[in-house]
Amino acid sequence: xxxxxxxxxxxxxxxxxxxxxxxxxxxxxxxxxxxxxxxxxxxxxxxxxxxxxxxxxxxxxxxxxxxxxxxxxxxxxxxxxxxxxxxxxxxxxxxxxxxxxxxxxxxxxxxxxxxxxxxxxxxxxxxxxxxxxxxxxxxxxxxxxxxxxxxxxxxxxxxxxxxxxxxxxxxxxxxxxxxxxxxxxxxxxxxxxxxxxxxxxxxxxxxxxxxxxxxxxxxxxxxxxxxxxxxxxxxxxxxxxxxxxxxxxxxxxxxxxxxxxxxxxxxxxxxxxxxxxxxxxxxxxxxxxxxxxxxxxxxxxxxxxxxxxxxxxxxxxxxxxxxxxxxxxxxxxxxxxxxxxxxxxxxxxxxxxxxxxxxxxxxxxxxxxxxxxxxxxxxxxxxxxxxxxxxxxxxxxxxxxxxxxxxxxxxxxxxx
Amino acid sequence: xxxxxxxxxxxxxxxxxxxxxxxxxxxxxxxxxxxxxxxxxxxxxxxxxxxxxxxxxxxxxxxxxxxxxxxxxxxxxxxxxxxxxxxxxxxxxxxxxxxxxxxxxxxxxxxxxxxxxxxxxxxxxxxxxxxxxxxxxxxxxxxxxxxxxxxxxxxxxxxxxxxxxxxxxxxxxxxxxxxxxxxxxxxxxxxxxxxxxxxxxxxxxxxxxxxxxxxxxxxxxxxxxxxxxxxxxxxxxxxxxxxxxxxxxxxxxxxxxxxxxxxxxxxxxxxxxxxxxxxxxxxxxxxxxxxxxxxxxxxxxxxxxxxxxxxxxxxxxxxxxxxxxxxxxxxxxxxxxxxxxxxxxxxxxxxxxxxxxxxxxxxxxxxxxxxxxxxxxxxxxxxxxxxxxxxxxxxxxxxxxxxxxxxxxxxxxxxx
Numbered sequence: 117x118x119x120x121x122x123x124x125x126x127x128x129x130x131x132x133x134x135x136x137x138x139x140x141x142x143x144x145x146x147x148x149x150x151x152x153x154x155x156x157x158x159x160x161x162x163x164x165x166x167x168x169x170x171x172x173x174x175x176x177x178x179x180x181x182x183x184x185x186x187x188x189x190x191x192x193x194x195x196x197x198x199x200x201x202x203x204x205x206x207x208x209x210x211x212x213x214x215x216x217x218x219x220x221x222x223x224x225x226x227x228x229x230x231x232x233x234x235x236x237x238x239x240x241x242x243x244x245x246x247x248x249x250x251x252x253x254x255x256x257x258x259x260x261x262x263x264x265x266x267x268x269x270x271x272x273x274x275x276x277x278x279x280x281x282x283x284x285x286x287x288x289x290x291x292x293x294x295x296x297x298x299x300x301x302x303x304x305x306x307x308x309x310x311x312x313x314x315x316x317x318x319x320x321x322x323x324x325x326x327x328x329x330x331x332x333x334x335x336x337x338x339x340x341x342x343x344x345x346x347x348x349x350x351x352x353x354x355x356x357x358x359x360x361x362x363x364x365x366x367x368x369x370x371x372x373x374x375x376x377x378x379x380x381x382x383x384x385x386x387x388x389x390x391x392x393x394x395x396x397x398x399x400x401x402x403x404x405x406x407x408x409x410x411x412x413x414x415x416x417x418x419x420x421x422x423x424x425x426x427x428x429x430x431x432x433x434x435x436x437x438x439x440x441x442x443x444x445x446x447x448x449x450x451x452x453x454x455x456x457x458x459x460x461x462x463x464x465x466x467x468x469x470x471x472x473x474x475x476x477x478x479x480x481x482x483x484x485x486x487x488x489x490x491x492x493x494x495x496x497x498x499x500x501x502x503x504x505x506x507x508x509x510x511x512x513x514x515x516x517x518x519x520x521x522x523x524x525x526x527x528x529x530x531x532x
Numbered sequence: 533x534x535x536x537x538x539x540x541x542x543x544x545x546x547x548x549x550x551x552x553x554x555x556x557x558x559x560x561x562x563x564x565x566x567x568x569x570x571x572x573x574x575x576x577x578x579x580x581x582x583x584x585x586x587x588x589x590x591x592x593x594x595x596x597x598x599x600x601x602x603x604x605x606x607x608x609x610x611x612x613x614x615x616x617x618x619x620x621x622x623x624x625x626x627x628x629x630x631x632x633x634x635x636x637x638x639x640x641x642x643x644x645x646x647x648x649x650x651x652x653x654x655x656x657x658x659x660x661x662x663x664x665x666x667x668x669x670x671x672x673x674x675x676x677x678x679x680x681x682x683x684x685x686x687x688x689x690x691x692x693x694x695x696x697x698x699x700x701x702x703x704x705x706x707x708x709x710x711x712x713x714x715x716x717x718x719x720x721x722x723x724x725x726x727x728x729x730x731x732x733x734x735x736x737x738x739x740x741x742x743x744x745x746x747x748x749x750x751x752x753x754x755x756x757x758x759x760x761x762x763x764x765x766x767x768x769x770x771x772x773x774x775x776x777x778x779x780x781x782x783x784x785x786x787x788x789x790x791x792x793x794x795x796x797x798x799x800x801x802x803x804x805x806x807x808x809x810x811x812x813x814x815x816x817x818x819x820x821x822x823x824x825x826x827x828x829x830x831x832x833x834x835x836x837x838x839x840x841x842x843x844x845x846x847x848x849x850x851x852x853x854x855x856x857x858x859x860x861x862x863x864x865x866x867x868x869x870x871x872x873x874x875x876x877x878x879x880x881x882x883x884x885x886x887x888x889x890x891x892x893x894x895x896x897x898x899x900x901x902x903x904x905x906x907x908x909x910x911x912x913x914x915x916x917x918x919x920x921x922x923x924x925x926x927x928x929x930x931x932x933x934x935x936x937x938x939x940x941x942x943x944x945x946x947x948x
Contacts, residue, residue, distance in 0.1 A: 126746065127757070129568045130717065131559025136550055138573070143547025152545040153580060155573035157554070160746075164569060187728040188747050189738055221900075222920045227728040247924045249728075274749065276926065330548070396840075402826025403819035406840040410818025413893045413925055421846040424812075424822045424838035426831070430879055463846055477829045509829055 117294055118261070119150045120176040122168055124183035124193055125273055126159040137182040137271075137278050144282065146299040146343070148290055150178060160184060165196040173200060173268065177260035178290070183273030185250035187230040193270055194235055194253070201257060203237035211235075211242055211251060218249060243269075243285050248277040254289070267293070299345045300352040304363055305377065306370040307337030307522045314338045317366050327355050329363075335511075336379055336518045337372070372522055379521035380408045386528040387418040387467075394524075395465035396422040397434065397455040399446065400473040400488060401516045408517050420463040425455075434458055445481040447472050449489045449500045456493035467527070468493045471520055473503070475512045488516040492527045499527050533710060534677070535566045536592040538584055540599035540609055541689055542575040553598040553694050560698065562715035564707055565761075566594060576606040578615070585616040589684065593676035594706070599689030601666035603646040609686055610651055610669070617673060619653035627651075627658055627667060634665060659685070659701055664693040670705070683709070715761050716768040720779055721793065723753030723938045724786040730754045733782050743771050745779075751927075752795055752934045753788070788941055795937035796824050802944040803834040803883075810940075811881035812838040813850065813871040815862065816889040816904060817932045824933050836879040841871070850874055861897040863888050865905045865916045872909035883943070884909045885936055889919070891928045904932040908943045915943050 121142065123135045138155045145152050153176070158168045165184070172179045184193030198205045211234035219226035233250050236242060243252030255268040269286055271278045306314060311333040315322065318340065321329045327344035342359050346352040364371060373382055387394060396405050406422030409415055425431040428446050432438050435458040436451065444450040452470040460468025473488030474480045488503040501523045505515040537558065539551045554571045561568050569592070574584045581600070588595045600609030614621045627650035635642035649666050652658060659668030671684040685702055687694045722730060727749040731738065734756065737745045743760035758775050762768040780787060789798055803810055812821050822838030825831055841847040844862050848854050851874040852867065860866040868886040876884025889904030890896045904919040917939045921931040 127748065128555070129558055129571065130562060130759070131555045131557070131568075132717075132757075134550060134552055134555040135571075139544070139547045139550035141547070142545055146546060152547075153575065153577075154584075155545065155551075157571035159569065161569075168570075186747075186749070188731040190746055222902075224726065224729070227726070227732045229731060230728045247922050247927060276924065280924065401823075402831070402835075403822030403838050403840070404826075406819030407817075407823045407929075410820075410840070410842065410891070411926065411929070415818070416842050419818075419842050421842050422819050422838075422840035424819070424826070424840070426826065426835050426837050430837040433879070463849065475826075510827065513823075513826070 117150045117178065118176045119145055119152045119178040119180065120172040121152065121155045122172060122179065122181045123155065123157045124160065124165060124181060126161075126190070128157045129159045137273065137275055140275070140279060141180055141182070141282070144287060147301060148287070148294055149297050149299060150290075150294065160190040160192055162192050162196055162199070165192055166199050169196055169200045173258075173266065177262075177266055179266075179268045181268070181270045182278050185233065185252070185270060185272045187227070187233055187249065191232075194232065197240075197253065197255065197268065197270060198237045201237065201239060201255070203239060205235045205237055207231060207234050208236045208242065215249060243271070243281055245272060245277055245281055246284075247280050248272055248274065250277070252281050252286070254286075264293075297345060297347065298349045298352050299343060300349065300356060301341055301343045302356045302360065303375050304340045304342070304360065304367075304371055305337055305373045306340070306367055307372055307518060308370040309338060311338050314340070314367070318363065321359065321362065324359075327359050329359070335514045337370075337522070372525060379518055379525060380412050383409070383521055383525050383528065384412045384415055384418065386525065388414075390528065390531065392466040392528075393418050393420050393464075394467050394469070395420045395459040395463035396469045396471075397431075397436075397459040398422065398424050398471045399426065399431070399455070400475040401471045401513045401520075402426065402475065404513045404517045405469065405471060405520055408521070420465045423459055423462070431455065435462055445483075447474060447481050447483050447487060447489060449491065449502070452489035452491035453493065453498045453500065456491040456498060460493050460495065466495065467524070469520055469524060471516055473512070473516060476507055476509045486512050488512065488519070490516065490520045490523055492520075492524050494527060494531065499523055533566050533594065534592045535561055535568045535594040535596065536588040537568065537571045538588060538595065538597045539571065539573045540576065540581060540597060542606070544573045545575045553689070553691055556691070556695060557596055557598070557698070560703060562717065564703070564710060565713040565715060566706075566710065567715075576600060576608055578608050578612055581608055581612040582615050585612055589616060589674075589682065593678075593682055595682075595684045597684070597686045598694050601649065601668070601686060601688045603643065603649055603665065607648075610648065613656075613669065613671065613684065613686060614653045617653065617655060617671070619655060621651045621653055623647060623650050624652045624658065631665060659687070659697055661688060661693060661697055662700075663696050664688055664690065666693070668697050668702070670702075713761050713763055714765050714768050715759060716765065716772060717757055717759045718772050718776065719791050720756045720758070720776065720783075720787055721753055721789045722756065722783055722786040723788055723795075723934060725754060727754050730756070730783070734779065737775065737778065740775075743775050745775070751930045753786075753938070788938055795934055795941060796828050799825070799937055799941050799944065800828045800831055800834065802941065804830075806944065806947065808882040808944075809834050809836050809880075810883050810885070811836045811875040811879035812885045812887075813847075813852075813875040814838065814840050814887045815842065815847070815871070816891040817887045817929045817936075818842070818891065820929045820933045821885065821887060821936055824937070836881045839875055839878070847871065851878055861899075863890060863897050863899050863903060863905060865907065865918070868905035868907035869909065869914045869916060872907040872914060876909050876911065882911065883940070885940060887932050887936055889928070889932060892923055892925045902928050904928065904935070906932065906936045906939055908936075908939050910943060910947065915939055
C-alpha cells in the first residue's frame with residue numbers, strides 16, 4: 117500500500133514555517149502498514165498543485181494532503197482536486213448550514229467567502245472539523261494496485277486541526293480499510309538520565325533489527341522507541357512485549373510512562389484515584405507548571421490553584437518565611453520546601469509543589485542559570501530535588517516543570 | 533530563476549525526523565532572488581531518487597539536495613545523480629588523500645567504505661565540508677531558461693553540516709552566479725477578526741501580483757504577509773511600505789505588530805517604558821498567561837506574580853468577592869473585573885489582569901465551552917472583553933491568553 121503526502125502552502129516554500137504536518141503523518145503511517153514513498157511541498161498555485169496531485173494519484177494508493185482548505189482566494193486545494201478528477205464543485209446544503217450555525221454561535225455573521233468551505237465534489241465526503249471552519253475531504257475513486265478504490269484525504273493545514281481530524285476520524289477509517297503487514301511501535305519514556313547515558317545502558321539492544329530500538333531526547337525526558345514488523349498484530353505485540361521487559365529491567369528507576377502517556381496526565385490519574393488535591397507555587401518556571409497541569413481535561417477536580425511569585429516580596433506576601441529567604445537565599449531547597457508548604461496550606465490542598473531557581477538570562481544570588489530546586493510537600497514529609505539544566509530560558513522552564521511532575525508522580529506512587 | 537529542494541532519507545518518510553533542512557534553505561532563497569517552487573522528500577531508494585532528480589533537473593534551474601552523502605550502502609545520492617546525468621563515478625585522488633588524513637588525524641584508520649565519499653563525476657566539483665566526512669557536490673551542466681548552465685548542489689543531511697556548508701560556501705557562490713531579483717516579505721499581525729473577515733476587508737489587495745498579499749490564521753491572531761519582488765532591495769522595500777500604509781488604514785484597530793514581534797514582548801517593552809508592574813489572576817487559562825508573560829527574558833522587572841484559581845473557593849480565598857460570584861456566576865465580566873482588581877492590589881502591581889471562562893471539555897454554569905471574560909484593571913478603570921473561541925481546551929487557553937495580552941497592549945498604548 118503506497119502512500120504520498122502533499123503539503124500545500126506558499127509559506128512552506130518561503131521557509132516561514134517548517135512542515136511538521138508531514139513528519140507527524142509520516143510517523144502515523146507505519147503502524148497502519150502503509151509505506152510512505154514521497155512527500156511534496158507545493159505552493160498555493162493551481163497549476164503546480166494540480167500537477168502534483170495528478171502525479172500522486174497516478175502512482176500512489178493513498179494520497180494525504182494538508183493545507184489550502186481556508187476560505188480565501190489563495191486556498192486552492194478543493195479546486196485542484198476537482199480539476200484533477202474532472203468533477204464539479206458544488207455547495208453542500210448541510211455543510212453550509214453547519215458552517216453558518218458555527219458562526220452565529222460565536223456571534224458573527226458568516227462572511228460569504230466561507231461558503232467555499234462547504235463545497236464538495238461527487239466523489240468526496242466531508243470529514244468533520246470540530247476545531248475549525250474547514251471540513252476535510254475523504255475522496256474514493258478509481259482502482260489501486262489491489263483493485264480497491266484509491267483514497268485521497270484532504271486535511272486542514274493548522275497542525276492542531278489536522279492532528280485532531282487525523283486522530284478522531286481519519287486514522288480509524290484508514291485502519292478499517294487496509295490489511296497490510298503490521299508495523300507496531302511502542303515508546304517507553306524516562307526522566308533523570310542523559311540521552312548518551314540511556315544509550316549506553318541499552319547498547320546491546322540497539323543493534324537488533326526486529327524489533328528495532330531508537331533513543332530520542334525530548335522535553336519530558338529520554339524516550340526509547342521499539343518498532344516491530346510482523347504478519348499479524350499479535351506477533352508484533354509479543355515481540356515488543358518481550359523486549360520491553362528487558363528494557364524495564366535495565367531502566368526501572370527512571371521509566372515513568374509509555375506511548376501517549378504524559379506526566380501531567382499520569383499525575384492527574386493518580387490524584388483522582390487517591391482522592392487528593394494539589395496546589396503549586398512557582399518562581400522561575402513562571403506558571404508553566406500550573407499551565408501544564410491544567411492542560412489535562414478534568415484537572416479542575418484535583419487542582420486547587422497555583423501561585424506564581426516572581427519576586428521575594430510576593431513570595432513573602434503569600435506566606436513564605438522571610439527568615440528562610442534571608443538565611444538560605446530564595447534559590448535554595450529550604451525555600452522550595454517552604455513554597456510547597458505555603459501552597460498546600462494556603463490553597464487548602466493535600467499536596468503542595470514548590471519550584472525556585474534561575475531561568476536566566478543572567479545568574480541570580482550567585483547561582484548559575486539553570487539551577488532549580490523542587491519540593492513536594494504532602495503534609496508529612498517533603499521530597500526535595502535539584503536540577504541543573506541547559507541554560508536556555510525556555511528549556512529551564514520546561515525541564516523544571518517536567519522534573520517537578522516526575523518527582524510528584526514518584527511521591528504519589530509511593531503513597532499508600 | 534526556479535529552484536527545487538530534494539530532501540533525501542528514509543528516516544524522513546518514517547516520521548523519525550522533521551525536515552528542517554528544507555525550511556532553512558527555503559528561508560535563504562528569497563533574498564537571493566530565487567523562487568522555490570517544489571520541495572520533495574524521498575527515501576534511500578535508487579530508482580525513486582533518480583526519478584525525482586530527473587523531474588527536478590527538467591523543470592528547475594537550481595536543484596538543492598540534502599542527505600544521502602554518507603559512507604554506507606543506503607547513501608545513494610551520488611549514484612543517483614551520476615545515473616541521472618549519464619556520467620561515471622570515479623575516486624578523486626586528492627579528495628581521497630584528504631579523507632584519509634582526516635581519519636588519521638583523529639587517530640583512526642579510514643574504513644574502506646568511506647572511499648565512496650571521495651568520488652566525483654566529470655561535471656561535479658567537491659564542496660569542502662569542514663564539519664564532517666562528506667564533501668558536497670557542485671554540478672553544472674546543460675542550459676537553464678536564461679541560457680546559463682543549470683546548477684545542482686548536493687549537501688549533507690545533518691543540519692549543522694548542511695548549514696555550515698551553505699553559509700561558508702554555497703550561498704556566496706550562488707549569489708555571485710545569479711543576478712536575480714530580490715524578494716522581500718513583511719508580516720502584519722492582527723487580532724480580533726476571523727481569517728475570512730480580514731480577507732474580506734483586504735479583498736481588493738489580494739489580487740495584486742506584486743506585492744502579493746496572503747492571509748494566515750495563527751494562534752496569536754490573523755497574519756497578513758506582503759511579498760514584493762524587485763531588481764533592488766530599496767525598490768522592494770518601498771513597494772512593501774506603500775502597501776503597508778493601505779493595510780494599516782483598513783485594519784488600524786486590530787493591528788498589533790509585525791514580523792518577529794510577539795504580544796508578550798510588546799507588552800513587556802511598554803511596561804518597562806512606562807515603569808509599570810503587572811499581576812494576573814487566571815481561571816480557565818490555568819497559568820498560560822503567566823507562563824507566556826514570563827517567557828520574555830527580563831520579565832522579572834515588571835511581572836510581580838500570578839494567581840491561578842481553579843475553584844471558586846480559591847478565588848474567594850485570594851479576595852474575590854463572594855457576593856459577585858453569587859450574583860453573576862464566576863464566569864462573568866463582573867468577576868473577571870474583580871479578579872483583575874484583586875491581582876493588582878494583592879500583589880502590589882500597577883495593572884491587574886483577570887481571566888475567567890470555560891476551557892472545557894464540558895460547559896460550566898450553563899455557559900458553553902469557549903466562553904471567556906477578560907478584564908484589565910489599571911486602578912482607575914477596567915477594560916472588559918468577551919471571547920467566544922473554538923471549543924478545544926488548548927485553543928481556548930491559547931486564544932484567551934493572546935486576547936488578554938492584546939487588550940493589555942491596547943490599555944498600555946492608550947495610557948499617558
